[in-house]
Amino acid sequence: MAQHQRDFKLIFPTVIQMTMIGDHEDLNAQLNREVDEVRDATPNGRPASWSCDVYTTISNNFLLHQRPGFRRLNALFIENAERYGRALDYPMDSYGVAMDMCWLNAYRRGQSQERHTHINYIFSGIYYLKAPPGASKLIIHAPTSDTMLVPKYLKRTKLNTPFMEVEPEEGMMLIFTGNLRHGVKVSDIEEERISISMNANLAQRRPS
Numbered sequence: 193m194a195q196h197q198r199d200f201k202l203i204f205p206t207v208i209q210m211t212m213i214g215d216h217e218d219l220n221a222q223l224n225r226e227v228d229e230v231r232d233a234t235p236n237g238r239p240a241s242w243s244c245d246v247y248t249t250i251s252n253n254f255l256l257h258q259r260p261g262f263r264r265l266n267a268l269f270i271e272n273a274e275r276y277g278r279a280l281d282y283p284m285d286s287y288g289v290a291m292d293m294c295w296l297n298a299y300r301r302g303q304s305q306e307r308h309t310h311i312n313y314i315f316s317g318i319y320y321l322k323a324p325p326g327a328s329k330l331i332i333h334a335p336t337s338d339t340m341l342v343p344k345y346l347k348r349t350k351l352n353t354p355f356m357e358v359e360p361e362e363g364m365m366l367i368f369t370g371n372l373r374h375g376v377k378v379s380d381i382e383e384e385r386i387s388i389s390m391n392a393n394l395a396q397r398r399p400s
């Protein structure tokens with residue numbers, strides 16, 4: 193390694209867990225039926241404070257994890273959040289993952305999700321149910337991205353990049369901390385892009 197590379201350290205990592213769920217075709221077939229039922233029964237719950245356009249149940253049907261048809265996805269969210277917690281040395285022997293919210297978002301052409309956080313949550317998760325070719329990317333913003341004056345970079349490198357893009361894939365599950373700012377680029381395809389999101393915290397395990 194060249195001397196100038198050795199001198200520069202990356203500190204305070206931002207950790208995102210990206211997992212492809214095995215056998216997600218069966219899971220998705222079941223979830224697609226459930227999602228159709230939820231959408232039939234749920235008007236758009238887009239909060240008044242949002243400036244973006246998107247179909248979401250975040251404000252009016254956000255306990256999807258309690259539906260029997262979401263049981264397997266719920267278990268996968270918990271399993272993967274626990275894995276994230278163990279990777280970061282959270283005290284997972286004493287605490288379990290307690291899902292608090294689970295909702296869905298559907299994007300048609302021209303729709304997007306503005307930059308936001310899920311404050312007060314140790315874990316946030318996203319599962320991609322429908323991600324057709326060209327589905328809009330998730331943008332994750334570095335925690336420091338707008339807290340400094342920065343010069344105009346000549347190029348993006350791992351030492352200066354203020355955001356990363358994630359190309360969604362059907363069956364992909366992401367876990368990250370709720371304070372991480374993220375959003376979804378404007379959709380420019382006809383087909384729908386559907387994600388299911390969750391927020392969770394740690395809950396102390398009861399002694400057995």
Ligand SMILES: [Fe+2]
Nearest residue numbers: 308310374389
């Ligand atoms: Fe989000």
